[in-house]
Ligand SMILES: Cc1cc2nc3c(=O)[nH]c(=O)nc-3n(C[C@H](O)[C@H](O)[C@H](O)COP(=O)(O)OP(=O)(O)OC[C@H]3O[C@@H](n4cnc5c(N)ncnc54)[C@H](O)[C@@H]3O)c2cc1C
């Protein structure tokens with residue numbers, strides 16, 4: 055069992071950003087580690103036995119301990135079932151039992167790699183954190199966000215130059231982020247290496263499979279964050295197993311959730 059850091063977090067904010075999405079801001083007094091983009095925490099949303107299991111959420115931002123202030127971390131979540139419904143009803147001041155940061159986050163881009171961040175729906179959260187971390191080291195990452203419709207656009211500031219794709223064409227590019235990237239970035243990695251794209255992806259399984267296929271065709275690197283159902287969240291139960299390319303399984307919680315595209319058989323996840 056890996057080292058686990060449990061902490062008592064206070065809800066600072068829990069605001070609606072769409073009809074069914076919320077932005078949760080947490081703070082704590084203890085010594086929880088600094089999260090990296092792509093890592094996640096698990097929350098126990100109720101002191102009672104239902105829901106029993108902790109729920110995993112990716113960090114969408116983190117502000118470290120400033121002079122005299124406690125650290126703050128944010129999460130953007132979608133109300134899907136019982137636990138997220140309960141979470142959405144908690145007011146500032148309520149406290150949550152949290153464990154994190156957990157898992158393997160996104161790697162930095164190589165010296166000659168241009169980062170393109172492709173997010174589908176609620177997959178936006180960890181990419182916002184990544185975009186701000188990359189901006190801090192002088193990168194100007196391009197975020198391409200896919201939504202079903204403009205009405206689902208969250209009231210959240212997106213990085214400058216972000217591209218919006220909608221399935222129904224109600225705003226921005228009509229199509230998916232994969233369609234947009236395929237059309238706008240036709241270049242392949244030059245034979246013998248050199249400048250290329252690194253895709254960072256987070257979103258539904260079909261989008262990850264398509265990003266993996268596109269990166270493979272173009273010879274690009276791709277780091278994809280898998281959203282897998284989890285039980286323990288810390289590597290002990292194999293409840294989050296993903297099919298490994300070439301056979302066997304990898305655990306989304308402990309070996310990921312971010313994987314190099316080639317590590318996972320994404321088509322088998324569909
Ligand atoms: C590493 C990781 C990071 C995540 N980050 C976020 C995030 O930033 N924001 C966010 O909104 N959600 C995120 N999720 C998903 C989130 O954990 C689930 O939405 C949540 O656990 C649902 O709990 P519930 O009780 O509300 O819904 P449930 O009643 O448990 O489920 C409701 C519906 O959602 C489906 N579902 C539940 N969990 C998942 C899952 N992991 N993947 C796909 N479908 C699922 C169920 O099959 C069911 O149809 C993440 C999951 C993982 C594994």
Ligand code: FES
Pocket residue numbers: 283284285286287288289290291292293294295305306307308
């Ligand atoms: S959820 Fe238990 S091993 Fe990943």
